[in-house]
Amino acid sequence: MTIPSRYFHNRSVLLLLIINSILLVIGVLLILFRLDSDTTTSYILEYRANLVIGDYKIGSSLDMAGFIFFMLINFFLSIILSLRTFGLRKHVAVMILGISSLITLLTIIVSNALMALR
Secondary structure, three states: OOOOOOHHHOHHHHHHHHHHHHHHHHHHHHHHHHOOOOOOOOEEEEEEOOOOOOEEEEEOHHHHOHHHHHHHHHHHHHHHHHHHHHOOOHHHHHHHHHHHHHHHHHHHHHHHHHHHHO
C-alpha cells in the first residue's frame, strides 16, 4: 500500500491525526492508571437498566483492558481506511478520521463511567 503524495500535506488530515493520537494516549493512560492488578478486583463491564433493577455484568481487569484494544484497533483501522480513500475522495478520508475521533471520545467517556461505578 502506497501513501498518497499529498496525504500528510492536507491540514485537516494532519489535524485529525493529531487529535486522534492525543485522544488515544489520553484514553489509554486514563484506563491504565485506574486499573488494579489485584485478582480479586472486579470491574463493571456492562450496565443494563432495562433487564433487572441495576443489572451489572462484572469482569476482571483484563476485560476492562478491552477498551484499550478497541481504541487501538479503531485508531489504526481509521488511518488505513483514510489512506485508501484519500486518493478517491479527500472528504471521505477526513470524515473517517473525524468519526474515529468521536468514537474514541465516546469510548473514553463510557470506560470512565464504568470505572466510576466500581
